Amino acid sequence: MPRRTDLSDTFCPVGRSAELVGDRAVLLILRDLFFGVRRFEAFQANTGLGPQILADRLKRMEREGVVEKRPYQQRPVRHEYWLTDKGKALFDVLYAMRNWAERWAYSPEENGAFGRAVRYTHRKCGTDVGLSSICPQCGDMLGYGDLKGEMSPALLAEREARVAR
Structure with a gap:
């Protein structure tokens, strides 16, 4: 399958924003975040996303500054995901x-x-x-x-x- 064009450096604002929010998985994660879901297992159950896809999108959203991880348990370390101001703006x-x-x-x-x-x-x-x-x-x-x-x-x-x- 041909690789899609990366629009992360385009001057077009729709193209640039589509790089992140044009992804179905990201939209479903955002939906859950807006309803107060914070934990990986709950995202997985609510969205039906596989663990690899979910982990990848959460990492991407963190890199983009849309969410931040906060530990809620130390042994083993487990994190919750919280919207940043950039994420809330979505x-x-x-x-x-x-x-x-x-x-x-x-x-x-x-x-x-x-x-x-x-x-x-x-x-x-x-x-x-x-x-x-x-x-x-x-x-x-x-x-x-x-x-x-x-x-x-x-x-x-x-x-x-x-x-x-």
């Missing part, structure tokens, strides 16, 4: 992807049967923000840390089934 990207998918990626039957996969509530005023980037109640711009996400029963069941495998 929230808007994933939130936009989520909003697009909620509007366009499901069939009408899926939307009717399950509703939204994730319901977001503005922490400050408690309003369900729907698919908005601005709180419909208080008018605040919404970003990292401003929202509380609640997975739908369908998404929770899917995640639990994946973990049980």
